Amino acid sequence: MFRLFTAIVVVLITPAANAQFGGADIPDLSDVARALAGTQEAPTSGTSGVVRSGLVVPRVEPGETARGIARMLRESAEQNSGPQPVLAQFEAQMPAILANLETTLESVGLAPRDFGVAAGYALIYFWEAAEAEVIPEAASLAAARTVATATGEAWSDTFAAMTDAEQERAYETLLIVPTMLHTFAPLFEQNDEPARGAEMRATARSLFAALFGTDPASVRVDARGRISGLSSGAMATPDGLSPTEENAAAASPAAPRISGGALPSASANGADIYIKYTWGYGLNGMINSQEPLILFPDGTAVTDMPAGGVTEFTPGAIRAGLDSDDRREHVGTWERSGSRLTLRVDGETRVLRRTPRGWWDDEDPIDNESGYDTYFPVVEAGTRHILGPWETSTVLVTGMNSPNIPTVGFGESTDRVFYADGTYSELSERAVTGDFGGVGAYQTNRGSAAGRWRLDGPLLTIEQDGRRGIVLGFIMPNWSLDNPNDDMWVGRDYWERPD
Known part of the structure; x- marks a missing residue:
């Protein structure tokens, strides 16, 4: 100018x-x-x-x-x-x-x-x-x-x-x-x-x-x-977005882009959604995971979601998306009486008690401070938080440190950028390594994708290659005032800002 x-x-x-x-x-x-x-x-x-x-x-x-x-x-x-x-x-x-x-x-x-x-x-x-x-x-x-x-x-x-x-x-x-x-x-x-x-x-x-x-x-x-090209407002747009210290840390990946277009809104249909975080140690180090507790008004209790999401957020769609074993293990009933919540899932009855902070815990005594192994209301991410670059990675190693036993490792990483026009782009890389009695092998594959997204409260709709699914999208709980964490879960994947 x-x-x-x-x-x-x-x-x-x-x-x-x-x-x-x-x-x-x-x-x-x-x-x-x-x-x-x-x-x-x-x-x-x-x-x-x-x-x-x-x-x-x-x-x-x-x-x-x-x-x-x-x-x-x-x-x-x-x-x-x-x-x-x-x-x-x-x-x-x-x-x-x-x-x-x-x-x-x-x-x-x-x-x-x-x-x-x-x-x-x-x-x-x-x-x-x-x-x-x-x-x-x-x-x-x-x-x-x-x-x-x-x-x-x-x-x-x-x-x-x-x-x-x-x-x-x-x-x-x-x-x-x-x-x-x-x-x-x-x-x-x-x-x-x-x-x-x-x-x-x-x-x-x-x-x-x-x-x-x-x-x-x-x-x-x-x-x-x-x-x-300015948005008509049909897509979710930021409300007073203030970029975090991370969202300028990486330029957008050179992944394909698609045209925007409003996805249909997703409704929780009156369900109360809680999240429990768990952690432990496995062969590959510390394991951090989460388990939802979804309480529908009709008395249906759900403790897991289909990996690919659901077409609508209802008990019927969740049941249809789970196989028979998962359906038995993760879909049941609930009822509440005062400060007690009774869950009946897979032949097991659990009684949760409401903590002074409004969470649900089945430990005895009730844990008032830790967010782990306690169900608490889902923390919505909001459009202002989700925009920009994110990354996730998975590493899995099988075998033993022995010259006679093969060791195989698998790694996957994905970089995704959510744009304000309701589209996203991503780059991914998958690698397999092996050690077979001193003979090494390595193979890697790279890919790219683009799609559309929409956030409605804790429900994130993702559409890619014509397939659309609703998953839970939320941020980690800020239960610690000293070290709040604003990383994000999308379905079963843990996402964080790039370094």
């Missing part, structure tokens, strides 16, 4: 300039995206003067939010590399840099101190940083005018409900954060630091999704400034 920032920050190419911007005040502009869904023509009239959205930002300590964003950059750098005098100077200059940016906006016909203009600027700069592409200047200005106008119409009530200080913080964030990411990404790449450049672009991708509820890869701006 207009390139004023590069000369200012070129001095910041240091290994320590690896800051995250997840703590910034990123507003939720998905209402604007819905207003712009489809292909939007740029305004054809009224563009000769200064474009305004009508959302005027009052001056409340102008430049302080910009200074705070630069402070995040400096403090992150100093944790790794000691004092950073150049970054300290850069931090002090942020109010002046913001003023220069506002002057540049006005020089190209976009009103300064205007929230809608800042939203248009953010869409262009976040998109360019995320996709490593540059929109021609005339087209980018036309698109920014379109977004500014739509923001003025779609966001007027929300903007009016904000305090002056909140308006100032959001406005400065929309200008400064995309500018920094837009500048750092190519500078790192040009200075032989592609990993840091990829991290900047991954952060831009996440923040674009946070703002507009749409993965930037699905959005295009043509030569006339027409915007297409």
Whole structure:
């Protein structure tokens, strides 16, 4: 759009300039995206003067939010590399840099101190940083005018409900954060630091999704400034998404993408869902697993789900998805009397008691502190948590450390990225190794896939290759205040953020 920032920050190419911007005040502009869904023509009239959205930002300590964003950059750098005098100077200059940016906006016909203009600027700069592409200047200005106008119409009530200080913080964030990411990404790449450049672009991708509820890869701006691909809101979109410290840790894998499209919603049909975590040790080390307890209103109790999910979350569909042995072992009845819950499954009767913290435990005495071997209400992940990259892996070794007994190992790892448009992509690798009396063997296979997803409470619908299944999707419980864990279970698989 207009390139004023590069000369200012070129001095910041240091290994320590690896800051995250997840703590910034990123507003939720998905209402604007819905207003712009489809292909939007740029305004054809009224563009000769200064474009305004009508959302005027009052001056409340102008430049302080910009200074705070630069402070995040400096403090992150100093944790790794000691004092950073150049970054300290850069931090002090942020109010002046913001003023220069506002002057540049006005020089190209976009009103300064205007929230809608800042939203248009953010869409262009976040998109360019995320996709490593540059929109021609005339087209980018036309698109920014379109977004500014739509923001003025779609966001007027929300903007009016904000305090002056909140308006100032959001406005400065929309200008400064995309500018920094837009500048750092190519500078790192040009200075032989592609990993840091990829991290900047991954952060831009996440923040674009946070703002507009749409993965930037699905959005295009043509030569006339027409915007297409923004979500209509039919898919689950983030509600005020704040990227975690992990979600910029890895760029999206180069897996195939498919077109988005709303999956049907999944209903729990009134069931109460609890989760019990267990752990122990086996031949391959510690084993961490989970067991659901699903209590349907008709008195059906379920303690396992079919591995591939179910077509609908009902007792009948779960029974149909389990084989006869699993059906006998995991489907039974329940009844509750006061603080006691009686389960009858596979000829066994168990009585659980409600703990003071609201969990169910069959141990004696009741364990009030540990989350293991205790059923507690499922912790919903929420769309804001599930977006971005995840990974899971499995390792299995059979045999013995003996020259006469073969040893075979199997490993599988999958990287999956959930996008805000309701699609996902994944890369997987499977390897088999063997030691047969001193003769080794190794074989590996790689694959990729893409599909659609939808999250409804603790129910995650996954569709791939025309097959659709509903599984439980939830985060690990934060029963420990000292070491909360926000990793995620999807069906029977344990997922965590990439390192």
